[in-house]
Amino acid sequence: MLKNSTPRALTRSNAQFAKARTRLPLGVSSSFRYWGDEKTIYVKRGLGGRIWDIDDNAYIDYRLGYGPAILGYADPRVDEAAMEGMRRGGVFALGTELEYEVAARISRMVPAAELVRFSNSGTEAVMAALRLARGFTGRDAYIIVEGSYHGLFDAAMWQVDMDGWDGKTGEPELQTYGDGIPRQLASLVHFTPLNDLDRLEGVFKAQGDKVAAFLVEPIMGNCCALTASTEFLAAARRLCDQYGVVMLVDEVKTGFRVARGGVQELFGVRADLCTFAKAMANGYPIAAFGGREDIMRVIETRVRHGGTYTAHSVALAAANKTLEILEETDTLETIRTYGLNLQAGITKILNEFGIPHCYTGHPSMGGLFFRREPPTNYRDWKTSDYNFYDTLAPFLHDLGVLVEPDSREPWFICAAHDQACLDETLTAFRTGVAQTLEYLQSGAAA
Numbered sequence: 448m449l450k451n452s453t454p455r456a457l458t459r460s461n462a463q464f465a466k467a468r469t470r471l472p473l474g475v476s477s478s479f480r481y482w483g484d485e486k487t488i489y490v491k492r493g494l495g496g497r498i499w500d501i502d503d504n505a506y507i508d509y510r511l512g513y514g515p516a517i518l519g520y521a522d523p524r525v526d527e528a529a530m531e532g533m534r535r536g537g538v539f540a541l542g543t544e545l546e547y548e549v550a551a552r553i554s555r556m557v558p559a560a561e562l563v564r565f566s567n568s569g570t571e572a573v574m575a576a577l578r579l580a581r582g583f584t585g586r587d588a589y590i591i592v593e594g595s596y597h598g599l600f601d602a603a604m605w606q607v608d609m610d611g612w613d614g615k616t617g618e619p620e621l622q623t624y625g626d627g628i629p630r631q632l633a634s635l636v637h638f639t640p641l642n643d644l645d646r647l648e649g650v651f652k653a654q655g656d657k658v659a660a661f662l663v664e665p666i667m668g669n670c671c672a673l674t675a676s677t678e679f680l681a682a683a684r685r686l687c688d689q690y691g692v693v694m695l696v697d698e699v700k701t702g703f704r705v706a707r708g709g710v711q712e713l714f715g716v717r718a719d720l721c722t723f724a725k726a727m728a729n730g731y732p733i734a735a736f737g738g739r740e741d742i743m744r745v746i747e748t749r750v751r752h753g754g755t756y757t758a759h760s761v762a763l764a765a766a767n768k769t770l771e772i773l774e775e776t777d778t779l780e781t782i783r784t785y786g787l788n789l790q791a792g793i794t795k796i797l798n799e800f801g802i803p804h805c806y807t808g809h810p811s812m813g814g815l816f817f818r819r820e821p822p823t824n825y826r827d828w829k830t831s832d833y834n835f836y837d838t839l840a841p842f843l844h845d846l847g848v849l850v851e852p853d854s855r856e857p858w859f860i861c862a863a864h865d866q867a868c869l870d871e872t873l874t875a876f877r878t879g880v881a882q883t884l885e886y887l888q889s890g891a892a893a
C-alpha cells in the first residue's frame with residue numbers, strides 16, 4: 448500500500464536539489480527533470496511499475512522514463528541479458544553477430560524497416576534519418592506537425608508558440624526551443640496542424656518540391672497523445688509519393704508499444720523511414736532507424752552515419768531480449784488491457800463527479816482531457832480545461848501516483864502494472880479529484 452503523507456515530504460530531494468545545483472545546471476541532467484526548486488524529485492530506485500524517491504515516497508509510475516520501461520523497472524530477464532552483453536566486453540568499434548539478429552527482428556516486426564541502423568538515443572535516430580532523407584532527395588526543407596517533439600537537435604528544435612497564441616487571431620508564431628539555434632534554419636522548417644487536410648495539401652503544394660521529409664508522429668507522444676486520422680495519414684502518404692518526399696514516421700515512443708509493428712501496424716500506413724527508441728530495450732540506451740532499402744542503401748555511398756557507442760553490446764543484448772518478449776508473448780495485450788481498465792475506472796470516478804472528459808492516443812500511452820471530444824490537433828488543445836489537469840497532477844503525486852505535471856505528456860503503462868497498482872491508482876485518483884475540486888472552488892488557485 449502507498450504510505451505517503453499528504454502533502455508528502457520532499458526534504459531530502461530538496462536538499463539534494465540545492466547541492467546538485469552547485470555542480471549541475473538546474474540540478475539535473477536533462478532540463479525536463481526540473482519541476483521547480485521545491486518539486487524536483489530524485490529517485491532512489493525503481494522496481495516493476497513503481498519508483499521510490501530519496502525521501503522514501505512511493506509512486507505508481509505512469510511516466511516510466513517517458514516510456515522506455517515497458518516491461519517494468521529492473522526486469523530480471525532483460526537485466527540478465529544486459530549482463531551477458533556486459534561480459535562480452537562493451538564497445539569495440541566493430542560489428543557483432545547480434546546486430547543482424549536484432550535488425551532482422553525489427554524488420555519482421557515493422558516491415559517498413561527493410562534495413563536498419565542503430566543509434567544511441569531517439570534524438571540521434573531522428574537526426575540521422577532526417578539527414579538520410581536529405582541525402583536521398585537532395586533537398587533541405589522538411590515539414591513537421593505542430594506540437595511535435597522529435598528530440599534536441601537544431602532541425603527539431605522549432606515549435607509553434609501555442610502558449611503565447613490567443614487561439615483565435617492570426618497564426619501561432621514560429622519559435623525555437625531556447626537559444627543557440629541558428630535563425631537561418633527557420634526557412635527550412637514548415638509546420639502543419641495535425642489532421643488538417645487542406646493545410647497539409649497547401650504546404651505540399653507551396654513547398655513540396657523543396658522538401659526532403661514529412662516528419663510525423665501519428666500518436667503524438669509529447670503532445671497530448673493527439674492522434675492522426677487515417678485519412679490524414681493516407682493523404683500524407685499520397686502527397687509524399689506525389690512530391691517525392693520521404694515520409695519519416697517517428698516511432699520513438701509508439702514503436703513496439705502500441706502494437707508489435709508500432710503505429711504503422713495500428714494505422715495501416717507504411718513509412719519510407721521510421722525511428723525507434725524508448726520501448727525497444729526496456730530502458731537501456733539504444734535507438735534505431737530503418738526504412739526502404741533504396742533509401743537506406745544511400746548510407747553505403749553518400750550519407751554518413753555512425754558513432755562510437757552504436758550497437759553497444761549491453762544495450763543491444765537488452766534490446767534483443769526486450770523485443771523477443773514483446774514479439775513472442777502477449778505482453779502488449781496485457782498492457783493494453785491494463786490501460787483500458789484504468790480508463791474505465793477513471794471514467795467511473797469522473798462520471799460520479801459529473802466531470803466531462805475523454806481520452807486520446809492508445810491505452811498503452813494515452814492522454815486524459817477534461818472536455819467531451821478529444822482534441823484533434825494542438826490548436827484544439829488550447830480549448831481543453833488543462834488547468835484542471837495541471838491542478839490535479841500535484842495532488843496525485845502527493846497521493847503516490849506519478850504522472851507528468853503537464854497535460855501534454857501521456858500516461859504510460861508497463862507490463863508490471865498489476866491489479867494492486869490499478870486499485871491504488873483509482874483510490875488515489877478519487878481523492879485527488881475531490882481535492883482538486885475543493886482547491887479550485889475555494890478560489891485558492893486565483
Ligand code: PMP
Nearest residue numbers: 568569570596597598697699700
Ligand atoms: N522523438 C520522439 C517522438 C520522442 O518522444 C523523443 C523523446 N521524448 C525523441 C524523439 C528524442 O528521444 P531521446 O530523448 O531519446 O533523444
